[in-house]
Amino acid sequence: MTSASFSARLPRYAQVRWVDTTGSTNADLLADTTAPAFSALAAGEQTSGRGRLGRPWVSPRGAQSIMSVLLRPGTAELDRLGTVPLAAGLAVLDAVRAVSGVQEGPELKWPNDVLWDGRKLCGILAEGAGFPEDPRIVVGLGVNVSLTREQLPVPHATSLALEGIDVSTEDVTVAVLEALHRRLTQWATGDRSLMDDYRRECITIGKPVRVEAPGGDLHGTVADIAPDGRLDLLADDGDRHLISAGDVTHLRRTDARY
Numbered sequence: 001m002t003s004a005s006f007s008a009r010l011p012r013y014a015q016v017r018w019v020d021t022t023g024s025t026n027a028d029l030l031a032d033t034t035a036p037a038f039s040a041l042a043a044g045e046q047t048s049g050r051g052r053l054g055r056p057w058v059s060p061r062g063a064q065s066i067m068s069v070l071l072r073p074g075t076a077e078l079d080r081l082g083t084v085p086l087a088a089g090l091a092v093l094d095a096v097r098a099v100s101g102v103q104e105g106p107e108l109k110w111p112n113d114v115l116w117d118g119r120k121l122c123g124i125l126a127e128g129a130g131f132p133e134d135p136r137i138v139v140g141l142g143v144n145v146s147l148t149r150e151q152l153p154v155p156h157a158t159s160l161a162l163e164g165i166d167v168s169t170e171d172v173t174v175a176v177l178e179a180l181h182r183r184l185t186q187w188a189t190g191d192r193s194l195m196d197d198y199r200r201e202c203i204t205i206g207k208p209v210r211v212e213a214p215g216g217d218l219h220g221t222v223a224d225i226a227p228d229g230r231l232d233l234l235a236d237d238g239d240r241h242l243i244s245a246g247d248v249t250h251l252r253r254t255d256a257r258y
Contacts, residue, residue, distance in 0.1 A: 001170050006042065009174045012181050015039040021061070023048035025068035026140035030129045033136075037072040038181065042173050046142070063147045063159075065172040068140040069180050077188060081137065082229040082244060083195065085112045085126045087187045088139045090198050091179035092122050096143070099175045100165045110204035110222070110231055110248055114143075119158035139184070143176060145169045199225055204248060209233070213246035 007016035014036040022028055025041045027048075032039070045061040073081065089112025096106045096114060107115045114122040124141040144152070144159035145167065152158070160167060186194040199205060204222050211218045211233060220235035231243040 001044075006170070006174075010040065010177055010181075013038050013040050013177070016177075017041050019043050021045040021047065024140070025066060026125065026127050026138045029068045029070045029138045030127060030136060032070075033130070033134070035070050037070060038184075039070040040067060040177055042067040042177070044169075060147065060151050062169055063145060063151060065143040065145050065169050065176060066141075067173055067177060068138045069177070069184065071137040071139070071184065071188070073135050073137060073188075076190070078135065080187065080190070080228070081128075083198075083227075084137060084139060084184070084187060085124055086110075086198050086225075086229045087183045087194055088112055088124050088126065088141060088180060089114055089122075090194070090201060091183040092124070092141060092143065092176055093201060094179040094183070095172070095175040096121065096160070098179070099167050099172055100160065100163070102163075102165070105163065107203050108198075108201045109250070110202055110225065111229065116158050116160075116163050119156055120154065121158055121160070139180070141176070143172055145172050195225070195227060195229075204231070204250065208251045210249045210251055211241075211243055211246045212249075213241075213243055218243070218246075219251075 001018055003018045006018040010016050022043045024046060025043050029035060029041050043066045046066050089108055092114045093106055093108045097103055105116045109115055112124045113120055122141060122143045126137060126139045128137050130136045146161045147159040202225060205224060208221050218233060218235055218241060220233045222231060223234045224232040226232050226242055233241045233243055235241055
């Protein structure tokens with residue numbers, strides 16, 4: 001794939017680039033201080049990617065759909081930064097359903113874990129730079145397209161191929177970027193239907209959970225997702241908590257993850 005052919009499939013973006021390999025699409029876009037809003041960078045391979053909490057993320061060549069999108073939030077958008085990762089997760093869910101033609105298997109877990117029948121299909125990381133003078137946000141993600149079981153990063157992951165979906169990495173990348181443009185435009189314009197759609201899809205709402213939060217583990221039931229994207233948890237002791245970050249486990253009788 002060439003940058004020209006790739007860009008031609010994504011006319012709504014201000015700038016689109018494709019590279020065969022890079023260390024991190026997020027780092028590359030953040031370092032480009034002249035890139036306009038809605039610039040996209042996709043790669044066939046990423047060698048120094050990072051996930052949440054600084055976890056390493058290395059992708060086998062051609063097996064994942066890897067990309068980052070740049071946002072340049074203005075003053076009005078800065079109060080909504082907490083919902084950027086949620087919008088990205090919703091976009092990936094949209095795209096996975098579109099390319100697979102399957103509605104029931106793909107799911108969305110707070111904040112932005114896209115699952116297929118409970119197994120993780122995608123990783124998403126939003127990062128920022130340039131605050132306060134020149135704020136820039138990048139949303140980076142990787143969708144497992146053709147990874148084999150042996151290549152999965154964790155036992156509870158999956159790929160589209162393992163779920164019986166035969167689709168090219170390029171087609172997945174284009175579908176995700178199209179969905180990202182739509183959902184992130186909703187975010188940028190303050191469209192309230194974005195969070196309405198998110199709440200409708202988020203399977204974490206109403207679930208008993210364990211949250212590994214910075215202040216310690218919390219147990220309770222998720223009452224809602226707040227307008228700013230925080231998890232609204234009714235703890236087992238009756239206290240209410242609004243949680244902005246933490247690993248969430250949906251609890252079952254066996255306390256199995258996902």
